[in-house]
Amino acid sequence: xxxxxxxxxxxxxxxxxxxxxxxxxxxxxxxxxxxxxxxxxxxxxxxxxxxxxxxxxxxxxxxxxxxxxxxxxxxxxxxxxxxxxxxxxxxxxxxxxxxxxxxxxxxxxxxxxxxxxxxxxxxxxxxxxxxxxxxxxxxxxxxxxxxxxxxxxxxxxxxxxxxxxxxxxxxxxxxxxxxxxxxxxxxxxxxxxxxxxxxxxxxxxxxxxxxxxxxxxxxxxxxxxxxxxxxxxxxxxxxxxxxxxxxxxxxxxxxxxxxxxxxxxxxxxxxxxxxxxxxxxxxxxxxxxxxxxxxxxxxxxxxxxxxxxxxxxxxxxxxxxxxxxxxxxxxxxxxxxxxxxxxxxxxxxxxxxxxxxxxxxxxxxxxxxxxxxxxxxxxxxxxxxxxxxxxxxxxxxxxxxxxxxxxxxxxxxxxxxxxxxxxxxxxxxxxxxxxxxxxxxxxxxxxxxxxxxxxxxxxxxxxxxxxxxxxxxxxxxxxxxxxxxxxxxxxxxxxxxxxxxxxxxxxxxxxxxxxxxxxxxxxxxxxxxxxxxxxxxxxxxxxxxxxxxxxxxxxxxxxxxxxxxxxxxxxxxxxxxxxxxxxxxxxxxxxxxxxx
Ligand code: GTP
Numbered sequence: 001x002x003x004x005x006x007x008x009x010x011x012x013x014x015x016x017x018x019x020x021x022x023x024x025x026x027x028x029x030x031x032x033x034x035x036x037x038x039x040x041x042x043x044x045x046x047x048x049x050x051x052x053x054x055x056x057x058x059x060x061x062x063x064x065x066x067x068x069x070x071x072x073x074x075x076x077x078x079x080x081x082x083x084x085x086x087x088x089x090x091x092x093x094x095x096x097x098x099x100x101x102x103x104x105x106x107x108x109x110x111x112x113x114x115x116x117x118x119x120x121x122x123x124x125x126x127x128x129x130x131x132x133x134x135x136x137x138x139x140x141x142x143x144x145x146x147x148x149x150x151x152x153x154x155x156x157x158x159x160x161x162x163x164x165x166x167x168x169x170x171x172x173x174x175x176x177x178x179x180x181x182x183x184x185x186x187x188x189x190x191x192x193x194x195x196x197x198x199x200x201x202x203x204x205x206x207x208x209x210x211x212x213x214x215x216x217x218x219x220x221x222x223x224x225x226x227x228x229x230x231x232x233x234x235x236x237x238x239x240x241x242x243x244x245x246x247x248x249x250x251x252x253x254x255x256x257x258x259x260x261x262x263x264x265x266x267x268x269x270x271x272x273x274x275x276x277x278x279x280x281x282x283x284x285x286x287x288x289x290x291x292x293x294x295x296x297x298x299x300x301x302x303x304x305x306x307x308x309x310x311x312x313x314x315x316x317x318x319x320x321x322x323x324x325x326x327x328x329x330x331x332x333x334x335x336x337x338x339x340x341x342x343x344x345x346x347x348x349x350x351x352x353x354x355x356x357x358x359x360x361x362x363x364x365x366x367x368x369x370x371x372x373x374x375x376x377x378x379x380x381x382x383x384x385x386x387x388x389x390x391x392x393x394x395x396x397x398x399x400x401x402x403x404x405x406x407x408x409x410x411x412x413x414x415x416x417x418x419x420x421x422x423x424x425x426x427x428x429x430x431x432x433x434x435x436x437x438x439x440x441x442x443x444x445x446x447x448x449x450x451x452x453x454x455x456x457x458x459x460x461x462x463x464x465x466x467x468x469x470x471x472x473x474x475x476x477x478x479x480x481x482x483x484x485x486x487x488x489x490x491x492x493x494x495x496x497x498x499x500x501x502x503x504x505x506x507x508x509x510x511x512x513x514x515x516x517x518x519x520x521x522x523x524x525x526x527x528x529x530x531x532x533x534x535x536x537x538x539x540x541x542x543x544x545x546x547x548x549x550x551x552x553x554x555x556x557x558x559x560x561x562x563x564x565x566x567x568x569x570x571x572x573x574x575x576x577x578x579x580x581x582x583x584x585x586x587x588x589x590x591x592x593x594x595x596x
Contacts, residue, residue, distance in 0.1 A: 001073050001252070001254075001255060003183055003184050003185065003186065003188075003252075003253045003254035004183045005070070005071070005072045005073060005183070006072070006073045006075065006183055006184055006254045006255065007072060007073070007074050007075070007097070007098065007177055007178055007181045007183065008075045008077065008095060008096045008097050008098070008181075008184060008212065008254070008256055009074070009075070009076060009077070009096050009097070009098045009099055009100060009177055009181050010076065010077045010078070010079050010092055010093060010095075010096045010099045010100070011023065011076070011078075011079070011099065011100045011102050012079065012099050012100065012101050012102065012113060012116040012117060012120060013101075013102035013103070013113060013132075014103075014104070014107075014109075014110035014111075014112045014113045014468065015112065016104070017102055017103060017104040017107065017110075017113070017132060017133075018102060018104065018132040018133060018164045018165075019102055021132075021164035021165060022100075022102060022132060022162070022164035022170070023061075023076060023078065024164075025164050025167055025170050026063060026074075026076065026170060026174065027061065027063065027243060028167075029167065029170055029171060029174065030063035030064055030065050030074070030174070031064070032061065032062075032063050032064075032242055032243055033243055059077075059078050059198060059200070059210060059241065060075055060076065060077045060078065060095075060197075060198075060210055060241055060256045060257070060258075061075070061076050061078075061241050061242060061243050062074070062075050062240045062241060062242045062256070062257070063075075063076060063242070065174050065175075065177075065178065067174075067175050067178040067179065072178050073255075074174065074177060074178070075255075075256040077092050077095055077096055077197065077256065078092070079092040079093065079116070080092070084343070084344040084345030084346070084347045084348040085344065085348075086115075086119070086472045086473075087271070087272070087290055087292065088197075088198070088271055089116060089119060090119050090122075090123070090288070091195070091196075091197040091198075091271050091272050091288070092197045092198065093116075093119055093120050093123045093125060094123050094195065094197065094288060095195060095197040095212035095256060096123075096125055096181075097125060097126060097181050097182045097183070097184055098125050098126035098127070098128065098177065098180060098181030098182065099120045099125045099126075099127055099128070100128050100130050100173070100177070101113065101117055101120075101127050101128065101129045101130065101148070101152070102130050102132050103129070103130070103131055103132065103144060103148060104131075104132055104133050105131040105132060105133050105134050105136065105139035105140065105141045105144055105161070106133055106136050106138040106139045106140065107144075108143075108144045108147055108435070108436070108439060109144075109147060109148065109151060109409065109435055109439075110409055110468040111407045111408060111409045111441075111467075111468035111469050111470040112468060112470045114151075114407055114409065114441065114470070115407050115470035115471075115472065117151075117152070126180055126181050126182060127152055128160065128173075128176055128177065128180055128181070129145075129148045129149070129152055129154060129158065129159045129160070130159070130160045130161070130162055130173060131144055131145060131148070131159055131160070131161045131162070132162055132163065132164050133163060133164070133165070134161045134162065134163050134168065134169070135163040135165055135166050135168065141161050142156075143436070145157075145159040145161075146436070147435055147436045147439075150435070150436070151435065160172065160173055160176060183254065184212075184214075184253065184254030185253075185254070186213070186214045186215045186216075186253040186254060187215040187216065187253070188215070188216065188217070188252065188253045189216070190215040190216050190282070191215065191216050191276055191277055191280055191281050191282040192213065192215060192216035192217060192218050192224075192275070192276055192277055192281070192282070193213075193214045193215040193216065193274055193275070193276055193282045193285075193286055194211040194212060194213045194214060194218055194251070194274065194275040194276075195211060195212050195214060195272070195273075195274060195275075195286050196209055196210065196211050196269060196270065196271055196272065196273045196274075196275060197210055197211070197212060197271060197272075198210035198271060199266045199269045199270065199271055199323065200266070200321065201264075201265070201266055201320040201321035205260055206260065206261070206262050206263055206264050207260070207261070207263045207264065207265065207266055207268065207269050208245070208258050208259075208260055209258060209259045209260070209261070209269040209275075210256070210257070210258050211251070211256070211257065211258070211259060211275055212254075212255070212256045213251045213252060213253055213254065213255050213256075213257075214253070214286060215253065215282070216252075216253070216277075216282075217250050217251065217252040217253065218235065218238060218250055218251050218259070218275070219235070219238065219249060219250035220235055220236075220237065220238050220247075220248075220249055220250060221234065221235060222234070222235050222277065223235075223277070223278035223279070224259075224261070224275050224276065224277060224278060225275070225276055225277065225278045225281050226268070226269065226270070226273050226274075226275060227273060227274040227275070227276055227281075227282070227285040227289075228270060228273045228274075228285070228289055229268075229270075229273075231268060232278045233261035233262070233263060234261060234262075235259055235260075235261060236260050236261060236262055237258075237259070237260040238250055238251060238257065238258070238259050238260075239257055239258055240255070240256070240257040240258070241257070241258065245258060259275070264320065265319070265320050266320060266321055266322065266323045267319075267323045270289075270291070270292075270323055271292075271323065272288060272289040272290055273285075273289055274286045274289070292323050292324035292344065293324075293344075294324060294325075294326050294342025294343055294344060294372075295342075295343070295344055295345055295371060295372065295402060295448060295473060296342070296343045296344070296345055296346060296348075296349055296369050296370070296371055296448075296452055297340060297341065297342050297343070297369065297370055297371075297372065297386045297387065298340075298341055298343070298349055298366045298367055298368070298369040298370070299330055299332060299335065299338055299339070299340055299341075299366065299367035299387070299495065300327075300338055300339050300341050300353070300356070300364050300365075300366050301332065301335040301336060301337070301338030301339075301364065301365050301366075301367075302336075302337075302338065302362060302363065302364060302365075303363040303364065303365055303590065304363065305336050305337065307362055307363070308336075308337045308338070310360065310362060311338070311339065311356070311360075311362055311364070312329075312339070314356050314359075314360040314362060315327050315339060315341070315356075317360075318352060318355060318356070322352070324343070324344045324348065325341070325342070325343070325348075325352060326341070326342040327339045327340060327341040327342065328340050330387070332367075332494050332495045333493065333494055333495075333577065333579055334493050334494060334495040334496070334577055334579065334584075334586075334589040335365060335367075335495050335586070335589060335590075336577075336586070340386060340387055342386065343369075346369065346451075346452055346456075349366075349369060353366060365590045365593055366593070367495050367593060368453075368498065368593065369452050369453075370386075370387075370388055370449065370452070370498070370499060371401060371402050371447075371448045371449045371452060372384060372385065372386050372402060373385040373391070373399055373400065373401055373481065373499060374399070374400040374476065375391070375392055375396060375398070375399050375400075376396070376397045376398045376399075376400075377392065377394060377395060377396055377397060378394075378395035378396070378397045379395070380397075385499070388483055388497040388498050388499045389492075389494040389495075389497040391483040391497070391499060393534065398478050399478065399479060399480075399481040399499075400476040400477060400478050400479070401447050401448070401449055401476060401477060401479050401481060402447070402448040402449075402473055402475070402476050403445055403446065403447055403448060403473075403474055403475060403476060403477050404445070404446055404447075404448050404451060404471040404472060404473050404474060405430070405443065405444075405445055405471060405472055405474045406422075406427070406443070406444045406445070406446050406451070406469060406470070406471040407441060407442075407443055407469070407470045407471070408422075408441070408442045408443075408444065408459070408467055408468070408469050409435070409439065409440070409441050409442075409467065409468050410439070410440065410442075410463050410466050410467035410468070411438055411439055411440075411463075411466050412434070412437075412438050412439065412440045413438075414462070414463040414466060414467060415432075415440055415442070417462040417463060418442055418459070418462070418463065418467060419442070420462075421455075421458055421459060421462055422442075422444050422446065425446055425447070425450035425451070425455060426446065426447050426450055426479075426501065427444040427445065427446040427450070428444065428445050428446075429442065429443070429444055430443040430444060430445055431443045445474065446471070447477070447479065448471075448473065449499075451471060455469075456469065479501060480501060480502045480503075481499050481500065481501055481502070482499070482500065482501075482502050482505050482533045483497060483498070483499050483533065483534075484497065484498050484499075484500055484505050484508050484509050484512075484531055484532070484533055484538070485497050485531070485532050485533075486509075486512050486513065486516065486529070486530070486531055486532075487528075487529070487530045487531075487532055488516070488520070488527060488528075488529055488579045488580065488582050488584070489527045489528060489579070489580050489581055489582045490528070490530075490580060491579050491580035491582070493516075493579055493589070495589060495593065496512055496516075496592070496593075498512075502533075505531075505533055505538060506538050506539065508531070509531025509532075509538045509539035510531070510539045512531060512592070513529045513530065513531050513539045513540065513541040514541055515592050516529050516541070516588070516592055517529055517541040517542070517543055519588040519589075519591050519592050520543050520582070520584055520588050521543075521584075521585065521588070522543055522544060522545060522546045523543070523545065523546065523582060523583065524545060524546060525545050525581075526542060526543070526544055526545045527542065527543040527582050528540060528541075528542050528543075529541045529542070529543065577589070
């Protein structure tokens with residue numbers, strides 16, 4: 001195809017503003033999918049995505065559309081919708097020349113829309129502002145058109161109005177995409193350079209890699225090279241999705257499509273990498289490649305120890321399709337054999353955990369998530385700590401923690417509540433803007449560790465669900481952080497060690513010691529439970545010794561999650577763990593970790 005007739009675009013939208021519905025409507029209108037065969041939300045292929053209404057993996061679809069009688073090719077590139085996948089979003093955007101900024105006409109701009117809009121601007125995309133759901137009685141298109149126009153600096157009259165549901169305005173929107181989005185430009189005669197913006201594992205075909213050809217052309221049977229690693233492969237198949245995979249002879253400048261090389265692992269075909277020819281290839285990779293870097297770690301343990309090999313196999317399988325997932329074996333005195341697993345963020349953690357439980361039938365317990373710390377000792381040596389129990393002892397010069405730039409949007413009546421929350425989470429305010437009279441955008445720098453710890457829940461409850469949040473990593477800062485250990489009869493319980501700000505150490509110690517006191521059964525002797533920073537005890541509780549006339553009360557504060565876990569435990573024989581001299585049923589540890 002002549003690049004002048006190609007338009008590559010994506011849709012940026014907050015969750016539930018109708019991105020999938022609009023994409024479906026476009027597929028239908030362009031005749032790519034017939035109404036009869038139309039499955040709801042064609043682009044979202046994973047069950048979890050569908051159930052939870054989130055898009056994790058992006059893909060691309062090619063659609064024909066004629067403008068003023070000239071047939072054009074539209075490539076719609078789907079972007080993942082969640083904060084944890086910012087890097088993948090940025091690569092999907094980099095494959096486009098324009099984007100549709102889709103906003104619910106009854107809701108207005110939300111934090112996620114804004115964060116992705118900033119990414120689109122960084123990538124110099126042409127932005128087409130669109131209000132969706134104009135069929136809703138609650139829609140306020142004039143109000144939100146003004147908001148959008150104010151935000152991106154256009155005329156309110158230039159904001160398109162559509163209903164993805166009824167199809168109203170969608171044909172005009174496609175015309176506008178052709179009119180406004182620039183055609184891709186590249187060096188057609190140069191050595192091939194294609195950017196990978198997605199990479200998906202398929203059980204039958206191996207890895208399917210999605211690329212945009214920037215320069216030159218790629219053809220079937222050619223030998224290609226991945227520029228970040230130098231690895232070479234043969235192109236077994238090349239083609240486009242429309243919407244099913246359709247093989248072709250090749251892809252030329254500006255085209256978007258897929259490659260199959262027979263590799264079995266997405267880490268051999270990394271998002272952001274540049275594909276070129278093995279022989280006489282390009283010498284300069286396209287900019288912007290980054291290795292995925294896990295930001296949040298958690299220990300994952302099977303509740304039934306005999307599931308350990310199954311957990312290992314399951315993690316191995318998930319990793320085939322998830323270049324950002326890392327893990328290594330770990331043992332805990334309290335929890336047995338498990339894995340230390342690294343994730344891009346909290347949602348990523350949740351999705352992986354849910355897939356392990358649902359698709360692989362595993363019952364798991366996770367330790368509290370922690371971020372990655374950089375520790376410099378007084379003698380100049382440096383450590384990277386991904387597990388609090390490995391925090392070094394001795395003379396520490398400095399501890400650094402990751403920080404994020406957070407964008408929060410809420411009705412202005414909640415400004416005070418949000419500022420207060422961010423304050424208690426060690427945030428520092430970077431700015432505030434009114435989007436309209438009653439809605440405000442707040443920008444904060446916050447330690448990632450504070451967000452990892454139930455920030456979403458706190459934000460939602462303080463703003464009655466009206467606030468939205470998005471964040472991206474921006475680097476690290478030094479902070480007064482200490483490790484708090486929990487000791488049982490003088491012995492450390494590894495799974496409960498935590499790295500916390502020194503001002504919060506006491507509260508953490510008191511909470512965990514109190515929780516364990518309720519959960520640990522009485523022994524023949526008195527068992528002190530202590531929270532300590534190094535050798536300094538900061539909190540103490542005691543499990544009193546068994547006396548004849550007192551029935552031992554084992555577990556307090558039952559809630560359904562705990563009970564479920566305990567019942568599961570009963571199925572097998574009771575497993576006791578020894579922590580020093582103290583015998584503790586494993587479920588006590590599990591219960592202490594699982595409820596809050
Ligand atoms: P995520 O995949 O979770 O990011 O959501 P999404 O942005 O893809 O939203 P989706 O297309 O799933 O739409 C969310 C809800 O809005 C669904 O219940 C749709 O039926 C509904 N919806 C989408 N477009 C319209 C519209 O134009 N009018 C009305 N009334 N409802 C719409």
